[in-house]
Amino acid sequence: MKKIYFISGFPRAGNTVLTSILNQNPKIKATAHSILPDVIKQLDDIKKLNIYKNFPDEKSFDNLIQKTFTNYYDQWDADYIIERGDWITPYNLKLLQKYFKNNKIKIVILVRDVLDMLGSMLNVCRRNAEFYINRQYELSDKSKVIFGKKEELSEIIMSRDSYIYTTLYSINHLIKEDTFKDYIFVEYNDLVSKPGSTLKNIYNFFDIKHFKHNFNNIKEFEINGVKYEDSILGGKMHTVKTGKLERQEYQVKVPQRVVDKYSGLEVWRKINNEK
Secondary structure, eight states: OOEEEEEEEOTTSSHHHHHHHHTTSTTEEEEEEOSHHHHHHHHHHGGGSHHHHTSOOHHHHHHHHHHHHHHHTTTOOOSEEEEESSTTSHHHHHHHHHHOOSSOOOEEEEEOOHHHHHHHHHHHHHHHHHHHHHHHOOOSOGGGOOTTOHHHHHHHHTSTTSHHHHHHHHHHHHHHHOOOOOEEEEEHHHHHHSHHHHHHHHHHHHTOOOOOOOTTOBOOOOBTTBOOOGGGGTSOSSOOOOBSOOOOOOSOOOOHHHHHHHTTOOTHHHHHHHO
């Protein structure tokens, strides 16, 4: 049986780079941003319907949900599946703990300096901010947004509905609750500056035999012949610079007022320093 492990964390924190590297290993298939958290949630929500409550065969229905993971990856030719999705939100983590029965749950959480992520997001917005924001965020009145103003774009990107905010909240909750412990944080800077030792730590954590990766030949993310279709997101969100692995610098300066407001939010570093 395939073993399934998990990657979660912030956007613009090396998700596509890491999965592209892991997919060099023929025994591993690392996924794109997964639909399974949404699939599991929607299946679990069926229990709220009267048709289920009328004949609540929980054992059979839970068995159906539990096999979703195995069935989805049944045709994937690999010994290990690295499933990347929003699994660390409090709600999704509870669903994962309830329904995932394949093997022990282990999650790598990708993290990055918050202001670096914000700068990277602003860089994505640089060419067509309005299109990107309209696709990514539900705003009550988009007509009031001044898309050329970096301060306003920054507040939208850091809003309560954003990936950065929800991930930051989830990490805070994970650390505070301290009930799930099978996770490690992987810093973006470590991934791109010392990939060898970083990948070794990930392999050790997942208990997978080490593989010699080529960090000078990173290829665009593709799996089972399928590539990202980023046009629906409003920008090139998953483009990987092919060739040698190196840190990608953003070309947009984050306004000082924004820097002052969002500095020092990296709570996970306190945990890593204590270990």
